[in-house]
Amino acid sequence: MPYSFKSLARACGAAALGLSLVVLAAPGASAEEKMWPILKEQAFGDRYIREDDMVVLETPQKVEDAALVPLTVRVPPWVKGQPRSLTLFIDNNPDPKVATLNFGPAAGSVGERSFSTRVRIDNFSHVRAVLETEDGSLHMATKFLAAAGGCAAMQAKDPEADTADMGKTIVRTFEPAVDSNPIWSAQVMIKHPNHNGMQLDINTAKFIPAHYVKEVTVKRDGELVFTLDTTFSISTNPNFRFTFAKGEENNLDVVIVDTKGEVVEAHTPPKGS
Amino acid sequence: MCTPRLISRQTVLRAGLALAATPLLRYAPAHAAPAEVTEVAPGVFVHQGRYEVQSPENRGDMANASFVVGSEAVAVIDTSGSAVMGEDLREAIRAVTNKPIKYVINTHMHPDHVLGNAAFKRDDPIFVGHYKLARALGTRADSYLTANKQMLGDEAFAGSEIILPTLSIKEPTTLDLGDRELLLEPQATAHTDNDLIVTDTKTDTLFLGDLLFSVHVPTIDGSIKGWLALLEEIGNRKAARVVPGHGPKTMELPEALEPEQRYLAAIAADVRRQIAEGKTLAEATKTAGFSEKEAWKLFDQYHVRNVTAAFAELEWE
Numbered sequence: 050m051p052y053s054f055k056s057l058a059r060a061c062g063a064a065a066l067g068l069s070l071v072v073l074a075a076p077g078a079s080a081e082e083k084m085w086p087i088l089k090e091q092a093f094g095d096r097y098i099r100e101d102d103m104v105v106l107e108t109p110q111k112v113e114d115a116a117l118v119p120l121t122v123r124v125p126p127w128v129k130g131q132p133r134s135l136t137l138f139i140d141n142n143p144d145p146k147v148a149t150l151n152f153g154p155a156a157g158s159v160g161e162r163s164f165s166t167r168v169r170i171d172n173f174s175h176v177r178a179v180l181e182t183e184d185g186s187l188h189m190a191t192k193f194l195a196a197a198g199g200c201a202a203m204q205a206k207d208p209e210a211d212t213a214d215m216g217k218t219i220v221r222t223f224e225p226a227v228d229s230n231p232i233w234s235a236q237v238m239i240k241h242p243n244h245n246g247m248q249l250d251i252n253t254a255k256f257i258p259a260h261y262v263k264e265v266t267v268k269r270d271g272e273l274v275f276t277l278d279t280t281f282s283i284s285t286n287p288n289f290r291f292t293f294a295k296g297e298e299n300n301l302d303v304v305i306v307d308t309k310g311e312v313v314e315a316h317t318p319p320k321g322s
Numbered sequence: 323m324c325t326p327r328l329i330s331r332q333t334v335l336r337a338g339l340a341l342a343a344t345p346l347l348r349y350a351p352a353h354a355a356p357a358e359v360t361e362v363a364p365g366v367f368v369h370q371g372r373y374e375v376q377s378p379e380n381r382g383d384m385a386n387a388s389f390v391v392g393s394e395a396v397a398v399i400d401t402s403g404s405a406v407m408g409e410d411l412r413e414a415i416r417a418v419t420n421k422p423i424k425y426v427i428n429t430h431m432h433p434d435h436v437l438g439n440a441a442f443k444r445d446d447p448i449f450v451g452h453y454k455l456a457r458a459l460g461t462r463a464d465s466y467l468t469a470n471k472q473m474l475g476d477e478a479f480a481g482s483e484i485i486l487p488t489l490s491i492k493e494p495t496t497l498d499l500g501d502r503e504l505l506l507e508p509q510a511t512a513h514t515d516n517d518l519i520v521t522d523t524k525t526d527t528l529f530l531g532d533l534l535f536s537v538h539v540p541t542i543d544g545s546i547k548g549w550l551a552l553l554e555e556i557g558n559r560k561a562a563r564v565v566p567g568h569g570p571k572t573m574e575l576p577e578a579l580e581p582e583q584r585y586l587a588a589i590a591a592d593v594r595r596q597i598a599e600g601k602t603l604a605e606a607t608k609t610a611g612f613s614e615k616e617a618w619k620l621f622d623q624y625h626v627r628n629v630t631a632a633f634a635e636l637e638w639e
Contacts, residue, residue, distance in 0.1 A: 109604065117603075210545070
């Protein structure tokens with residue numbers, strides 16, 4: 050068994066709040082194994098993927114809220130050059146390809162680079178990060194998460210508070226502790242319900258229509274850091290932490306587009322604010 | 323890939339609704355025995371839940387459940403966490419009085435407080451809740467039922483269902499039980515977005531639901547800021563006694579609130595500091611509020627989740 054009884058018990062405890070629920074029988078390993086070759090074929094054709102230490106995936110030891118699971122991908126300093134792309138998969142989610150980042154010249158080609166977000170996990174699943182390095186080779190890190198119910202779970206604890214300031218964004222940059230560090234980190238967050246179309250309301254007997262952030266573009270001083278294509282596997286109030294190459298001003302410009310075509314633009318606050 | 327799962331969810335839900343609509347199929351308890359209750363003030367009875375998570379052994383008996391007996395009618399305040407526990411509570415009421423059970427009040431949406439509602443359907447009561455309770459239960463019914471069935475097992479879960487309120491409380495409202503009245507006050511988002519405070523004015527007893535946890539670690543499913551603000555307000559109230567949602571049968575203001583205020587304040591302070599330092603959610607869940615670990619039961623089950631909720635709220639300040 051890829052998960053411990055303890056983690057199940059914890060997940061059950063979390064389910065007492067009703068926001069996540071637990072399937073006691075894990076999906077058959079064979080079903081799981083069948084899924085990945087199909088996903089791989091769709092995304093990468095017959096290209097070879099190495100499972101090595103060129104990419105690191107961090108997930109929580111125990112999932113406490115399947116609708117809000119933090120994931121971090123690290124590209125270690127020994128990976129030379131600017132990565133081309135990073136793709137995140139949750140094999141058993143309704144739309145398994147969670148996010149695709151295509152990196153630009155401001156993504157950074159030295160030091161430790163990273164990307165973090167928070168996702169919904171609908172069922173026991175493998176989570177995968179596939180990195181395409183500068184030379185075009187593919188590298189994968191995989192984790193298994195025992196959590197379920199994140200996609201159907203209604204995460205909004207206070208729907209009024211969430212919709213009152215929908216579209217509000219925060220963009221922050223964090224200067225490194227050491228001035229000579231060529232890599233800075235930043236955070237982009239947006240108030241958005243990211244409805245995935247899977248949340249049923251029995252008052253109306255209808256599913257709340259899908260409405261989610263699908264594209265995020267980040268530029269530093271006018272140069273592309275990445276474009277990100279995402280799906281509804283990203284949690285309510287999408288939140289992204291990432292690194293970028295230190296520039297002159299280190300001003301970030303962010304454009305966010307959702308499935309209704311709404312466009313939100315955001316920028317790092319003016320210096321000294 | 324998603325279609326089969328959607329269908330199964332709907333099927334579970336339809337099964338639940340069908341059960342609700344078909345009195346003949348209603349679960350008939352084999353061994354309903356009166357729940358243990360204590361008369362904490364004249365006509366005010368409280369059953370104390372266990373400091374546990376749902377299991378087949380405890381049959382969902384985790385939250386406090388109360389009833390108030392008037393000269394004309396009885397009001398139930400929370401019904402415990404399963405239909406079988408609701409039956410036991412109903413037996414306890416019937417051991418005290420034969421007056422009609424006119425009101426079944428839910429202090430908020432959580433399954434350990436509402437799943438026993440089903441046991442009272444035969445009394446045809448008015449089901450009462452905060453005006454946001456119907457939406458909250460409506461959007462969570464499927465996951466609540468599935469999760470609780472899993473945790474309780476078929477036997478203890480049998481007959482449990484989500485019953486939506488028929489009387490929604492938007493403004494302070496009184497319910498008449500004959501020689502006494504209950505005051506119902508809907509609150510802004512705190513423990514959940516549908517917390518209701520019930521006061522038996524005759525004995526000056528405040529039923530706080532899960533706005534007050536004692537011994538059992540608090541669980542944040544609304545707003546940590548809203549909850550801390552509301553606790554300050556409740557601390558200024560005077561009452562002969564308060565009944566917590568989890569904890570002893572009765573406690574006294576303002577001391578009753580202090581451990582919970584300390585716990586929530588510790589999380590808020592740690593999380594705010596970590597956000598200011600640029601720490602991530604994952605980092606915060608490893609340290610924030612852990613100074614409180616020894617002070618609470620079920621800390622390991624709920625604390626990290628509380629920090630997660632607090633972080634996701636406070637990072638927008």
